[in-house]
Amino acid sequence: MIKKIQLPLQTVNLIAGFMVWVLISSLLPFMKEDISIPADQLAWVTAIPVILGSLLRIPLGYLTNLFGARKIFMISFIILLFPVYYIAHASAFTDLLIGGLFLGLGGAIFSVGVTSVPKYYPKERHGFINGIYGAGNIGTAITAFTAPVIASQFGWSLTVQFYLMLLAVMALANFFLGDKKEPKVRTSLSEQLRGIAKNEKLWLFCLFYFITFGSFVAFTIYLPNFLVANFGLEKVDAGIRTAGFIVIATIMRPIGGWLADRFHSLKLLMFVFGGYTLAAMLLSFAPSIGLYTAGCLTIALCAGMGNGVIFKLVPAYFPKQSGIANGVVSAMGGLGGFFPPLILALLFKLTGHYAIGFMALSEVALASFVLVIWMYYQDRLGMSAQILNSTAEGIMVTDSKGTIIAVNPAFSKLTGYSAEDVIGKNPNLLKSGLQDGGFYKKMWLDIEEKGFWQGEIWNRRKDGQNYLEWLTISAVKNEAGEIQQYAGMFSDITALKTKSV
Structure with a gap:
């Protein structure tokens, strides 16, 4: 019975973690009214939580194999109580930076479930299973949609404090429902690192996830404030539109994993990066709200599908080092959400628009498209060589x-x-x-x-x-x-x- 509930339990864990992770970016329009934040520092406030949320994914993936998801999730939620409480009483720009840094733990727990959940299912279902778990990033949509609504009624400080109850409930849920007998992997960290460091496939997956998950995170933290500032939308309306972006990307994640279980994963990634290239080119022309929405929705579809496909590929290429490989790849995806908002803010300050930033995304996506084609034919050649040699x-x-x-x-x-x-x-x-x-x-x-x-x-x-x-x-x-x-x-x-x- 305990084993059967691990997928839903860990998916809910991820939802809760991601709800906390984007607290500041979702409530920033309200926080600006009470806290003086320099205009050129806004991007830092939203990007800071991504730092720890990215870097901690590597050790958390490794520790999950050593101690099991139950302990890592439970301890993570307990630790998160402190930065959430601190942010609820923030009165200065520095408070948001400090609290936001440690809030990143909410995003780092992604690598816990993506390492643990596949242990309970056969390999031919890993794409779909990881996709379902990854759909827990809908937690960002829940916060993006509900936090501004609650804040408009009760204020942003009290809204943040509500999340303390959520964290306490999740810590208790893992204590009572987590699997105490989860299979452990005792391979040393140095041995796992040696096993993956020289494999160029790992770094290609890092690049691909840097784009797919990175763009998901970047748009999630960038859209609420951008839609208000550039299109004059109401704060609640901007939150709803951001939530729509997140919901589409989230739904596409298990669909992408399901497709990867049935079709060639690299062929699916060709469609993903082809779509990115076209959508980013459209956004670079600073279109009207209608065309801008179309471009963002295309990126949401591609991001979700790509996220699901990539975590079908990682355990397939690194079966013995899945914990550390998942951690490294997911960390790069998190960093992919850290840099774009800062770069976009800098480019806007220098040029007065975001066109160059979106065009850069288009070019990187095009390069990834070419690399996926190269990987596809390299795999075919490798298979031919394996058959020839065996x-x-x-x-x-x-x-x-x-x-x-x-x-x-x-x-x-x-x-x-x-x-x-x-x-x-x-x-x-x-x-x-x-x-x-x-x-x-x-x-x-x-x-x-x-x-x-x-x-x-x-x-x-x-x-x-x-x-x-x-x-x-x-x-x-x-x-x-x-x-x-x-x-x-x-x-x-x-x-x-x-x-x-």
């Missing part, structure tokens, strides 16, 4: 002129010739002399007419011993129908032939 049959590939260009390990095992012995040479070195010229003439005539030849042939090993093999030679043609290579696959049937005789 098959029990010997394989030899020649160019169109008959010069050997590649062999596999099974070839060397069956013939005694290493790759260095044969590459650059003619297959004639394998001839046993037991077949006459007519045999080879008919073989090549069949290859020319049919595109392949198949049959028995005697060849000679490096040690001079003859053996009988079953050989298939195929002509590999390009799109124009021209022969580019010849591929031969063979197996030793000498023993079988001897037994039959």
Whole structure:
């Protein structure tokens, strides 16, 4: 029973954590009325919570594997009581910076569940399961929508204090309902770091999540104040529109994970970054509120889908280091939400508009689109190489002129010739002399007419011993129908032939 409730419990944990994480950005229009905040420092107030929310994800992912999600969630909610109380009584700009920094723990708990929840489900469901858990980021929408409404009635300070009760309830829920017997992973931190640091796939996933989750966080903290300042919307209206952005991105997250369980994840990411490129280009032209809404909604769709797909990919590529890999990737996503608001604020101060910032997002998304295509074809080549190296049959590939260009390990095992012995040479070195010229003439005539030849042939090993093999030679043609290579696959049937005789 306890194991069955871990997914809903941890999803609710994430909702609560994210509700707390965006408290300041959601209530900033109200806080500005009581606290003097320099106009050029507004971006820092909203971005500061993202720092700890990003950096803590790495150790929290690792600690989850050591101690289990129950303890990490419970302790995190208890610690969050202190910065929330401090912010509720803030009276100066510095108070918001200090409180906001430690508020980041609410965002850092993301790596706890994304490390823990997959332990309870088979691998073929990890995309959807992580997507459901990740949908807990709807907590940002709940705060963005409800906090301004409550603050308009009771004031922002009392609104923040309401969150103390939420944190206390969640700490108790984890104490009583968390899984005390969650499987632990005892691999040392240094060993896990060594296992992932040299794998370029990790850093590509970091870049992709930097964009997808980063843009989700950035738009969440940037939209409320931006919509009020640039389009003259009411504060509650701006909160509702921001909540709509968050809801769409949140719904798309499990959908993205579900799609990744059924289709090729990298192909899905091509659609994600293609959509980003077009939407960011639209926003860079500073359109009307209607077109601006269309651009933001497209980014919400792409962000949610991309977030779901990426956390299907991470455990697939790093099954033994999932805790630390999830932490590193999710940390980069959090940092992706830290820098854009600051950059946009700086660009606006220098140029008077945000066009350059959005165009930069478009260019980075386009570069990611190209990198995803590269990864896709690298994976296909890697799969081909794995098949070539692991098959029990010997394989030899020649160019169109008959010069050997590649062999596999099974070839060397069956013939005694290493790759260095044969590459650059003619297959004639394998001839046993037991077949006459007519045999080879008919073989090549069949290859020319049919595109392949198949049959028995005697060849000679490096040690001079003859053996009988079953050989298939195929002509590999390009799109124009021209022969580019010849591929031969063979197996030793000498023993079988001897037994039959």
